[in-house]
Amino acid sequence: MREKILAFIEKNSRIAIKELAIMLGVNEAAVMNELEAMEQEHVICGYHTLINWDKTGIEKVTAMIEVRVTPQRGMGFDKVAERIYNYPEVESVYLISGGFDFMVTLEGKTLREVSQFVSEKLSPLDSVLSTKTNFILKKYKDHGTIMAEPAKDERMKIAP
Amino acid sequence: MRNPLSKTIVGIQPSGIRKFFDIVNEMDDAISLGVGEPDFDTPWHIRDEGIYSLEKGRTFYTSNAGLKELKTEISRYLERKCSVSYDPDHEIIVTVGGSEAIDLAMRAMLDPGDEVLIPQPSFVSYLPCAALAGGVPAVIELKAEHEFRLTAEELRAAITPKSKLLVLPFPNNPTGSIMRREDLEEIAKVVLEHDLYLLSDEIYAELTYGEEAHVTIASLPGMRERTILINGFSKAYAMTGWRLGYACGPQLILEQMLKIHQYAIMCAPTTSQYAAVEALRNGDADVEKMRNEYDARRRYLLHRFREMGIPCFEPYGAFYMFPCIKKFGMTSEEFAERLLECEKVAVVPGTAFGAGGEGFVRVSYASSLSDLKKAAEHIERFVRRLECV
Numbered sequence: 001m002r003e004k005i006l007a008f009i010e011k012n013s014r015i016a017i018k019e020l021a022i023m024l025g026v027n028e029a030a031v032m033n034e035l036e037a038m039e040q041e042h043v044i045c046g047y048h049t050l051i052n053w054d055k056t057g058i059e060k061v062t063a064m065i066e067v068r069v070t071p072q073r074g075m076g077f078d079k080v081a082e083r084i085y086n087y088p089e090v091e092s093v094y095l096i097s098g099g100f101d102f103m104v105t106l107e108g109k110t111l112r113e114v115s116q117f118v119s120e121k122l123s124p125l126d127s128v129l130s131t132k133t134n135f136i137l138k139k140y141k142d143h144g145t146i147m148a149e150p151a152k153d154e155r156m157k158i159a160p
Numbered sequence: 161m162r163n164p165l166s167k168t169i170v171g172i173q174p175s176g177i178r179k180f181f182d183i184v185n186e187m188d189d190a191i192s193l194g195v196g197e198p199d200f201d202t203p204w205h206i207r208d209e210g211i212y213s214l215e216k217g218r219t220f221y222t223s224n225a226g227l228k229e230l231k232t233e234i235s236r237y238l239e240r241k242c243s244v245s246y247d248p249d250h251e252i253i254v255t256v257g258g259s260e261a262i263d264l265a266m267r268a269m270l271d272p273g274d275e276v277l278i279p280q281p282s283f284v285s286y287l288p289c290a291a292l293a294g295g296v297p298a299v300i301e302l303k304a305e306h307e308f309r310l311t312a313e314e315l316r317a318a319i320t321p322k323s324k325l326l327v328l329p330f331p332n333n334p335t336g337s338i339m340r341r342e343d344l345e346e347i348a349k350v351v352l353e354h355d356l357y358l359l360s361d362e363i364y365a366e367l368t369y370g371e372e373a374h375v376t377i378a379s380l381p382g383m384r385e386r387t388i389l390i391n392g393f394s395k396a397y398a399m400t401g402w403r404l405g406y407a408c409g410p411q412l413i414l415e416q417m418l419k420i421h422q423y424a425i426m427c428a429p430t431t432s433q434y435a436a437v438e439a440l441r442n443g444d445a446d447v448e449k450m451r452n453e454y455d456a457r458r459r460y461l462l463h464r465f466r467e468m469g470i471p472c473f474e475p476y477g478a479f480y481m482f483p484c485i486k487k488f489g490m491t492s493e494e495f496a497e498r499l500l501e502c503e504k505v506a507v508v509p510g511t512a513f514g515a516g517g518e519g520f521v522r523v524s525y526a527s528s529l530s531d532l533k534k535a536a537e538h539i540e541r542f543v544r545r546l547e548c549v
Contacts, residue, residue: 004452007452008456019460022459022460022463023456023457023459023460024456024459025459153199155195155197155199156181156185156195157181157184157185157187157190157192157194157195157506158177158180158181158184158185158192158194158195158506158508159177159181159194159195159196159197160175160177160196160283160284160285160333160512
């Protein structure tokens, strides 16, 4: 049942528990218990909203920063990651295979704010060897959702 | 001037759905639960393969029966999903939708006067196709108390010495009814007893819900040699506009069907055939995803009808529900028209699928959950008002 609940709420976390129960063919209490358990176990880490900021008046700049580091003795990458992800400006941190170590997404109000963070906070860290900052120009799809307005239903209204 | 028209075609009624279609189409803001096709787009990798085939300039005819590659994949698919095997070289024809396959089968198998047993309510094409092929349609009325399954008794009662072909339209449009293995076994006995042939239209096979998967009657002992199995890509892979289906059966019959196809159609669209190869090779996950989505909507809508006190049996197939509206004292057509007028929700009168659909309406849940919710609210308001009068 877990997988089924997750598949639903991953796409729509606002779905009513009653409806979810109907659609899964189980009772409401069972869904509620499962949700609570998953929150406790941190399987469900939050219920966020996907916003297309480009359509608001709010200016935002997002950068994806490739970071090369030297892992710390006895701690590996985790300790370095922690030093990076504790900054609230940092949106996400992934350990990556390939040519660099971390992919860090950063959100700021302006280009300058982001570059300031990179030059004053991120680069000076002892274990950081180099950074490469990629600014996002346009977001087409995020969390499996296409940002463009969904196409209209063009099917014929009645069909056998 | 002489009458230019054939008596046969003039004698055939235009589809009952047509009239309703014209009314609904006038209304821009109607929520339609009257659509007999998926609301999903064809999965991208399948569309992409179609585009790629155009880019590569594959714009020629294929062989009459279809691309060898596609027939091989169809054969593998049926083996994998339904445990029946067909020889791709002699026992499979790729057609322009399941509809063409129905027409081919009837024309290849019927002589004037041969009776075709057609269970109704069912898809609108069987009766006209039987008549066009010179056959005599004999309707078997399916019953709500059997959840619109065909029973052996009903079949036996309809058989005459002229009966030749039985149409098996399951999972069923418009009722959503399915036939379980044990139901099919009973039918198979009667088919053998009376030496009947079968046209098994399994276009909705992939949309079967619940624990047991779809069973094809062709997989039962003694049935394969008397069955034309029809399936296609429209419903399972959301590919209605690509117009692609197929027929499988014994070479003896398929050879004759191929002649008609060869002279009337030549071959199914080439682009669609390439896309379909991709669908069969890499589309299982898409089918499952769509099926799960339909299944959730099915549960939701059934629950809502029951909440409203509208009787409806649980449908385990296709994407239709067939609630009974008899208690409101209207014909199906009146109910559908008034629902559309008052609440701008379109459903299809059961009678569009045969006289036996009187007292029922077909509700399609091939619509987004938010549309289904809105529509259910409107239907609820409509029936509450009827109950007050």
